Amino acid sequence: MKERQESRIDRILQHELFRYHLEENRKAEAERVFCRHDMNHFLDVARIAHLMNLESDNPMKKEWIYAAALLHDIGRFVQYEDGTDHAEASADLAMDLLEDAGFTGKEIRIISDAIRYHRDKRVKEDKGLPGILYRADKSSRRCYLCPMEARCDWKKKKKNFTLEI
Numbered sequence: 001m002k003e004r005q006e007s008r009i010d011r012i013l014q015h016e017l018f019r020y021h022l023e024e025n026r027k028a029e030a031e032r033v034f035c036r037h038d039m040n041h042f043l044d045v046a047r048i049a050h051l052m053n054l055e056s057d058n059p060m061k062k063e064w065i066y067a068a069a070l071l072h073d074i075g076r077f078v079q080y081e082d083g084t085d086h087a088e089a090s091a092d093l094a095m096d097l098l099e100d101a102g103f104t105g106k107e108i109r110i111i112s113d114a115i116r117y118h119r120d121k122r123v124k125e126d127k128g129l130p131g132i133l134y135r136a137d138k139s140s141r142r143c144y145l146c147p148m149e150a151r152c153d154w155k156k157k158k159k160n161f162t163l164e165i
């Protein structure tokens, strides 16, 4: 059987900085009772964003979707440390990883911009990568089953009380 070629997404997964940032998030959230920013969340966002992309009129490269989803919260630990918005921190940290994984300058701009704006309401309706990442991120959270929902500071209308299909 032919060996599967390593993808740029695999290169992100194997990158020591990706693993380091994930571990920093894990340590920073060890006692956290609300939603975490771990590999489960990254993959939930990737799968949902992938489906949204498939349903769009003008689908973009699957690798962009996965790269953005895997890296969008990679700098969450920085926000715990010094208050920097984690969308900014994650976008900045993503750049080196994307470059090392082999993405072009143009792709790095597209993916890191989507990460930078993943919490910005202005991209909510956007048809491109920023909008898909924003919506997939929000809809990945299972507020309808969450025991901490009443104490979570997300605005009511942002929370998911139904399962979008």
Ligand SMILES: [Fe+2]
Residues within 6 Å of the ligand: 072, 073, 086, 087, 118, 119
């Ligand atoms: Fe986030």
Ligand SMILES: [Fe+2]
Residues within 6 Å of the ligand: 041, 045, 072, 073, 137
């Ligand atoms: Fe997120």
